Amino acid sequence: MVSALYPAFRFVIPPEVAEAPTNTVHAGDLAELPPGSGKVFRFGSKPGILVRTATGEVRAFSAICTHLNCTVQFREDMQNIWCACHNGRFDLNGGNIAGPPPRPLERYRVDITDDEIWVTKES
Numbered sequence: 001m002v003s004a005l006y007p008a009f010r011f012v013i014p015p016e017v018a019e020a021p022t023n024t025v026h027a028g029d030l031a032e033l034p035p036g037s038g039k040v041f042r043f044g045s046k047p048g049i050l051v052r053t054a055t056g057e058v059r060a061f062s063a064i065c066t067h068l069n070c071t072v073q074f075r076e077d078m079q080n081i082w083c084a085c086h087n088g089r090f091d092l093n094g095g096n097i098a099g100p101p102p103r104p105l106e107r108y109r110v111d112i113t114d115d116e117i118w119v120t121k122e123s
């Protein structure tokens with residue numbers, strides 16, 4: 001009896017799938033990101049960057065420079081995002097504003113829950 005049911009049971013079990021790519025991560029807490037600051041976080045195996053504008057808005061981007069893939073960083077003195085490799089610069093919307101980067105940084109969605117900053121890649 002049991003052996004007769006086995007093939008049907010097997011059929012309804014979904015096949016094993018490869019591990020899905022990370023789409024949402026806890027990137028940090030508001031307390032560690034005062035207005036006018038930024039930090040790099042891990043988004044799966046890739047770096048992301050959080051910035052908090054002077055008015056307190058939190059934004060998130062890929063931290064991979066669109067020139068030759070170096071990791072960008074927040075520059076408090078310039079209040080923008082900077083790539084040390086070839087002096088590329090991005091504004092706080094991720095727009096490429098100086099140096100060789102040809103495109104803006106990829107932007108991510110930010111959700112804040114109980115002071116926790118959650119970042120989601122939507123595409």
Ligand code: FES
Binds near residue numbers: 070086088
């Ligand atoms: S890799 Fe960023 S400016 Fe060249």
